Amino acid sequence: MSDKQTLESRPLSPHLQVYKAQITSVLSISHRISGVFLSLGLLTMSFFILLLALGKDSFFLWILFSTSFVGEVILFAWVFALSFHMFNGIRHLFWDYGIGLSITISKWTGIIVCFASVITSIIFGIILLELIL
């Protein structure tokens, strides 16, 4: 089959609400959601560098955003999404080599990913607070 055909005849993803939530399926969809959310973060990063290049007056917009309460909450949400996507991404990379694919192990690594991303975000958050205060 040519690439064009595979693209058009590919099955759609199953409807999520049909399945009972399990840690493996929840993490799988969270990986996608965090990835889409991080796309917005990347977009913001490219605007950060653009504003910096445009000069002092433009960069003031960034300072305004990143030091505001809402800005800090959004930045922290990106830190959380990034650490989750990163840890779960490592889990995916191991799967690509056929490591940790069994149900028991993937459940355990899923739990580890959750804890690791929460702990990393908390550490980031504390350091960030210390820097601000």
Place this chain on the structure above:
Amino acid sequence: MRSVVKHWKIQRYSAIGNLVLALWLALSLMCIQGNSFEETIKWLKYPVNSILISLFFITSFLHMRLGLQVVIEDYISKVLLRKRLIIGINSLSWILTIMSIVSVLKIVIFN
């Protein structure tokens, strides 16, 4: 190489790149958070920082483009809309990659 295999491989290679670069950027940004314009320029002008941030933009826009493409392919059933969205995202991510690197170059050369 078939384009789907290429897609799969580039997604993984860029993931490994991002593992290092995104972590570095997150830590760096945390350190320069709330800094003034001059301090931020000074930070970016260190060769290590300007090179790593350019690499970051390349690998992460690549990773974003491929990732969003899969999401669109999975959830958008209308073939024409799907194709247009993918073309749109591909173009946008290349434009933003170039824009970001030009911005870095501008700062390094002229600031």
